[in-house]
Amino acid sequence: MGNIILLGAPGSGKGTQSEKIIAQFGYNHVSTGDIIRDNIRNNTAKGNLAKKYSEQGKLVPDDLMIEMLEDYLQTVQGGIIWDGFPRTVNQAEKLDELLAKRNAKVDHTLYFEIAESKLIDRIMGRLICPTCKRTYHITFHPPKVAGICDYDQTPLVRRADDTAEKVQVRLAEYKRDTEPLVQYYLNKQNLSVIDADMEGDAVWNQIVAIIK
Secondary structure, rough: OOOOEEEEEEOHHHHHHHHHHHHHOOOOOOOOOOHHHHHHHHHOOHEEEHHHHOOOOOOOOOOOHHHHHHHHOOOOOOEEEEEEEOHHHHHHHHHHHHHHHHHOEEEEEEEEOOOOOHHHHHHHHHOOOOOOOOEEEOOEEEEOOOOOOOOOOOOOOOOOOHHHHHHHHHHHHHHHHHHHHHHHHHHOOOEEEEEOOOOOOHHHHHHHHHOO
């Protein structure tokens, strides 16, 4: 097992596929948002600093985020899925440095490529379990009981920013900040393009062929 980075615009299917990778291969899922919240909840020095930035509406600086990630990595064993991080080339470089300290590296970068029109359709129909964070879609991946999570029976919700106007803003931010990462990992020769336009098991089969 190693380190897998999932790259792709909001709604490209990263969340759904990461759940499958975790279930089948036993990877750990790293969410920087969860790590920040855990530090704040546990009243750590880094968490208190991160809270100050959040309260001012600012992003947590990369150096502080990397320090929290370094602490977190002391607590996990096995492979890691990096979903939502890195978001910028600067973060990617810092992640490489962090992994090098552990005699590790990014083994696979999976880039979920998908048409923008399909992205918008997917996002507008997305439902999320607020308890276990699993994602559903009213058309492509509906729950067994309408509006209820299959795993913990929590009522499903829509994300507050899953509106047409906010989706366009997020896609513009993604193109500006994250797309340069595609070139970065292409240069590292560990990038694999996933055709995320496909439905059913076709996307999953591409992933298994790469990481098995």
